[in-house]
Amino acid sequence: MYSSKSRSSDKNQTKHTHVIKPTLTAALMLGVYGVSGLAVVNAAPAWKAGQILVKPKAGLSDVEFDSILKKNKGQSKGAIGRLGVHIINVPAQAEEAVVKALSRNPHVEFAELDMAVAPSAVPNDPRYSTSWHLPKIQAPTAWDKTKADGIIIAVLDTGIDSAHPEFAGKLLPGWNAVDGSNDTSDINGHGTAVAGTAAAASNNAVGVASVAWNAQILPVRISNSTDSYAYWSDIAKGLNWAANQGADVANISYMVTNSSTVTTAAQYMRSKGGLVVVAAGNDGVDPGFANNTQMITVSATTSTDAKASWSNFGALIDVAAPGASIQTTTRGGGYANWNGTSFAAPVTAGVVALIMGANPMLTVDEVENVLKTSSDKIAGDIHPYYGHGRVNAATAVSMATSIVKLETDTQAPSVNIFSPVGGSSVSGLVLAEVNATDNVGVSEVSLYANGLLVGTDGTAPYQFSWDSKQVADGNVTLTAVAFDAIGNQGSSAKVLVTVKNNVVVDQQAPTVTILNPANGSKIGKVVAISVVAKDDVSVANVKLYVDGKLVSSVNGSSLSYSWNANKAKVGAHTIDAIATDSSNKTAKQTITVYK
Numbered sequence: 001m002y003s004s005k006s007r008s009s010d011k012n013q014t015k016h017t018h019v020i021k022p023t024l025t026a027a028l029m030l031g032v033y034g035v036s037g038l039a040v041v042n043a044a045p046a047w048k049a050g051q052i053l054v055k056p057k058a059g060l061s062d063v064e065f066d067s068i069l070k071k072n073k074g075q076s077k078g079a080i081g082r083l084g085v086h087i088i089n090v091p092a093q094a095e096e097a098v099v100k101a102l103s104r105n106p107h108v109e110f111a112e113l114d115m116a117v118a119p120s121a122v123p124n125d126p127r128y129s130t131s132w133h134l135p136k137i138q139a140p141t142a143w144d145k146t147k148a149d150g151i152i153i154a155v156l157d158t159g160i161d162s163a164h165p166e167f168a169g170k171l172l173p174g175w176n177a178v179d180g181s182n183d184t185s186d187i188n189g190h191g192t193a194v195a196g197t198a199a200a201a202s203n204n205a206v207g208v209a210s211v212a213w214n215a216q217i218l219p220v221r222i223s224n225s226t227d228s229y230a231y232w233s234d235i236a237k238g239l240n241w242a243a244n245q246g247a248d249v250a251n252i253s254y255m256v257t258n259s260s261t262v263t264t265a266a267q268y269m270r271s272k273g274g275l276v277v278v279a280a281g282n283d284g285v286d287p288g289f290a291n292n293t294q295m296i297t298v299s300a301t302t303s304t305d306a307k308a309s310w311s312n313f314g315a316l317i318d319v320a321a322p323g324a325s326i327q328t329t330t331r332g333g334g335y336a337n338w339n340g341t342s343f344a345a346p347v348t349a350g351v352v353a354l355i356m357g358a359n360p361m362l363t364v365d366e367v368e369n370v371l372k373t374s375s376d377k378i379a380g381d382i383h384p385y386y387g388h389g390r391v392n393a394a395t396a397v398s399m400a401t402s403i404v405k406l407e408t409d410t411q412a413p414s415v416n417i418f419s420p421v422g423g424s425s426v427s428g429l430v431l432a433e434v435n436a437t438d439n440v441g442v443s444e445v446s447l448y449a450n451g452l453l454v455g456t457d458g459t460a461p462y463q464f465s466w467d468s469k470q471v472a473d474g475n476v477t478l479t480a481v482a483f484d485a486i487g488n489q490g491s492s493a494k495v496l497v498t499v500k501n502n503v504v505v506d507q508q509a510p511t512v513t514i515l516n517p518a519n520g521s522k523i524g525k526v527v528a529i530s531v532v533a534k535d536d537v538s539v540a541n542v543k544l545y546v547d548g549k550l551v552s553s554v555n556g557s558s559l560s561y562s563w564n565a566n567k568a569k570v571g572a573h574t575i576d577a578i579a580t581d582s583s584n585k586t587a588k589q590t591i592t593v594y595k
Contacts (some may be wrong), residue, residue: 003045003198003391003442005114008261011235016031016266017459017466018234020152021166021215032173037447042163046082046113046116047095047113047114047115047116047231047296047404048113048114048115048116048233049090049092049093050090050091051087051089051090051094051095051103051113051233052074052083052088052095052098052099052112052113052114053086053087053112053113053232053233053236053260053261054069054076054085054086054088054102054108054110054111054262055083055084055085055086055087055108055109055110055111055260055264055465056068056072056084056107056108056109056146056453056462056465057106057107057108057109057319057431057455057457057463057465058084058455058456058457058462058464058465058469059432059447059455059464059466059467059528059583060081060107060294060455060465061466061467062276064107064429064465064467065086065107067260067336067363068102068107069088070109071093072098072102073090073094073098074088074089074090074098075088075089075100075577076088076089076354076415077089079239079266079436080233080236080237080240080261080264081237081244081561082097082233082240082267082268082458083236083240083241083261083264083265083323084109084264084457084458085236085261085264085265087233087244088519093216094187095113095413096113096248096299098111099111099112099113102279106431107429107465107594109459110261110547112232112259112260112261112262113238114231114232114233115229115231115259115262116132116228116229116230116231116234116506117229117230117232117235117254117255117256118227118228118254118346119157119158119188119190119194119253119254119279119340119342119529120253120255120279120280120281120282120341120342120345120423121226122390124358124435125168125413125581126192129168130305131209131326131327132325132595133303133322133347134209134211135325136303136305136322136390137157137211137321137322137347137351137390137391137392137393137394138213138347138393138394138395139354139385139390139393139394141393141394141397142351142354142358142393142394142396142397143213143399145200145397145398146348146354146356146357146358146397147212147213147355147360148199148212148213148214148354148356148357149218149356149359150360151212151215151248151249151351151353151356152215152216152217152218152245152246152248152249152253153198153199153212153215153217153218153248153249153250153312153350153353154217154218154220154239154246154247154248154249155191155194155198155214155217155218155219155220155240155243155244155346155459156177156193156220156222156223156235156238156248156251156252156254156408157180157188157190157191157194157221157222157249157251157252157253158186158187158189158221158222158223158228159176159184159185159186159187159188159191159192159219159221159328160174160184160185160186160191160192160195160217160219161185161186161189161192161330161332161333162184162185163220163333164196164244164331164332164593165194165202165206165328165333165335165444166196166200166201166206166207166208166210166329167200167217167329167403168258169193169199169215170199170200170215171203171216171217171218171219171360171483172217172218172245172354174218174219174220175219175220175221175232175238175241176221176224176233177220177221177222177235177237177238177483178221178222178223178224179224180542182223182342184219184220184301186225186331187221187223187224187225187228187270187300187329188223188226188228189330189473190225190253190585191219191221191302191339192329192331192576193328193329193336193342193343194253194328194342194343194346195217195219195330195346196208196328196329197210197211197326197328197338197343197346197347197350198210198212198215198217198251198346198347198349198350198353199211199212199213199215199216199350199353200328201213201487204352207329207335208307208327208328208335210327210328210350210538211275211346211347211349211350211353211354211393212349212350212351212353212388213359215353215357215447217348218245218247220239220241220242220250221235221238222236222237222238222254222291222449226594227567228567230254231245232256232259232261232262233254233261235252235259235262236255236261236262236264236265237451239265239266239268239269239276240265240268240269241263242269242274242409243268243269243274243407245287246271246272247269247274247292247308248270248273248275248353248356248527249276249277249303249349249352249353249356250274250275250276250277250349251277251278251349252265252277252278252279252280252330252345253278253279253341253342253343253345253346254275254342254396255278255279255280255281255287255312255341256278256328257278257280257289257292257297257316257355257581258289258292258293258316259285262295262312263292263294263295264315266292266295267294267426267458267459268371268440268458269329270294270364271441271443271444271458273485273487274293275295275296275352275363275364275367275368276296276300276363276461277295277348277349277352278295278296278297278298278345279297279298279340279341279342279344279345279348280297280298280299280300280311280312280316280317280341280344281311281312281341282300282310282312282314282340282341282342283312284309284310284311284312285312285313286312286313286314286315286384287312287314287316287415288314289315289486290312290316291315291316291317291318292316292317293332295316295318296319296348296368296371297317297318297387298317298318298319298321298323298340298341298344298345298347298348298387299311299312299313299317299319299320299321299323299326299341299344299385299386299387299570300320300321300322300323300324300339300340300436301320301321301322301323301343301344301378301386302322302324303322303324303325305376306339307320307386308323308339308341309326310339310340311323311327311344311385312340312341313384313385315338315384315433316497317385317387317547318372318387318388319371319375319386319387319389319390319391320370320375320378320385320387320390320391321342321344321345321347321348321351321384321390321391322343322344322390323339323340323341323342323343323344323347324339324348325337325338325339326338326339326343326347328343330447332457333403347391348391349369349398350392350393351393352367352369352371352413352472354393354396354397355370355371355396355400356518357396358397358400358401359400359401359403360386361442362400362403363441363485365441367389367400367404370399370400371389371391371396372387372388372389373399374387374391374392374398374399375387375389375390375391375392375395375396376389376390376391376395377389377418377439378390405501409439409440409486409488410488411436411438411439411440411484411488411489412438412482412484412489413436413438413442413482413483413484413486413488413489413490414437414438414482415435415436415437415445415480415482415490415491415492416435416436416438416480416491416492416493417432417434417436417478417479417480417492417493417495418433418434418435418473419431419432419433420478420495420497420503421495422495422496422497423496423497423498424497425497425498425499425500426497426498426499426500427466427468427499427500427501428467428469429465429466429467429468430464430465430466430467430468431463431464431465431466432447432454432460432463432464432465432478433446433461433463433464434457434461434462434463434464434480434482435461435462435494436460436480436482436490437483438484438488440484440485440486442457442460442479442482442483442484442486443460443483443484443485443486443557444456444457444482444483445457445458445462445480445481445483446480446481446482447464447478447479447481447494448479448480448581449466449468449470449478449479450471450476450477451477451479452470452471454466462480465509469501470503471499472499472510473498473499473501473502474498474499474502475491475496475498475499476496476499477494477500477545478494478495478496478497479491479492479494480492485593487546496534506535506537506538506581506582506583506585507525508535508536508585509535509581509585509586509587510533510534510535510539510579510580510581510585510586510587511532511533511534511535511587512531512542512577512578512579512587512588512589512590513531513549513577513589514529514530514531514577514591515530515531515532515535516528516529516530517529517575517593518591518593519591520591520593520594521593521594522593522594523565523569523573523593523594523595524565524594525564525565525566526563526564526565526566527562527565528560528561528562529544529559529560529561529562529563530558530559530560530574530575531544531553531558531559532557532558532559532562532580533557533558533563533577533579534544534555534557535537535579535582535585536555536583537582537583538580538581538582539556539557539579539581540580540582540590541553541554541555541556541580541586542554542556542557542558542577542578542579542580543558543576543577543578543580544559544561544576544577545574545575545576545577546573546574546575546576547565547573547574548574548576551563557579559577568595569595570595571594571595572592572593572594573592573593573594573595574590574591574592575591575592575593576588576589576590577590578591
């Protein structure tokens, strides 16, 4: 595992619901130049056939989860790392229907299609031009203070050409998320261009310069297809792996802002002290996606700070960065100009690396805040084209170095269980909900029932499916424990609930007794009638009849009635008491009295 600076994170309080389809271009042209000319890529299938992505609520047992899947003709192939997201086999052509059904299940956190997404790049002619984007973001001034030494940038893409001279001594051993191998060679060329934009070797009298000169690159190949399309599941697997290797920044030059699965992986990386930068996409539209606080989504600008015509825009945009005619590396040791939010993203990832290199003590939230606050406000504080503005490396580095961290995080998270409420009765699968906050950020929350672990949830809101059948009927104490990234621990107050799963079988009929008057007694003008009933489970009601007429009925096991016998005939009268239990069994007592 590669070491990384320890940075704590603030966990987002909103989870993403499943999304059926992102906006996909029908055909995408990738920047691959050579003797064969321009490569044109046909559109890939919208999602992976026979496969979906599902995350059950924390604590849901494998047996219960498998039962839920079986009812929908699904079967788990296993979870992605510690994300809790399962890759599910489903019948081909039933993917949308199964996602819809599972999304309605209260014990499923989310279900979504395993979308195929293309890298967000469009080629330009191969003329070698100046690197206009570096002075535009004032990178040379930033380099006077930091060159991102000791920072690791994970590049999740089509692989990297390790033989290119711009990557000599800069590549760490990588991983292929598609097949689990170590093959990270570039199958398309897109990944080599993205990696060079972020962190190609610089000031070496060779080729191009990059944003983060001295950052190391961690290659993570997420596509084994020459067309460069990647599935959300492989992107999430790659991001989970990169986080576990200690990556400080992960660049994903694909449009994944709307994926719940990739969002879960991004939140996991934040909990490990890293940030995720993604491309907004090149459809030239507002896709209507909400802002994703677990990722930094980047739009592309031109040399005049205009939004590139093909760049997506809207509420999803966090910042903008140069993405038109970006001079960078190509497969085979060459160089070319590339266009796309695919290159605005690694420019931004490089600036993030510079911020981290300038002040390694910053938390990921502080790093992100510096990035946004320091950006040049092209069109006001917030704009759908630019988000918080176009990135400015010099201002960002200056701001980062001015922040003095005098104290370490010693404050424990605050945590409370708000469902189920204390004193309530529960049975079967119980949805438990916990709220947790921290001055820096909550990493994970665990729920316990009578001291036994129910489950651990790393994403807010923190929800659990507790199988109450795993404990004996009676009082059960629920507690929750929250941890921040430093390891500070906070515990909730105890919540006492009553578990009632075992139904008592009513074996016997009730008994009923007329306590007053006595059988055969002589009565006066007013008769106080008293009845009591008993049962091995419970008495539902008692009814009283005088001379065959119903005069009183009560729910429960006892009855009192005052009978005005003033107008009753002289002679014998019958009093009947009938008791009914909760199983509808009955008992009757009849007495005779005289006037």
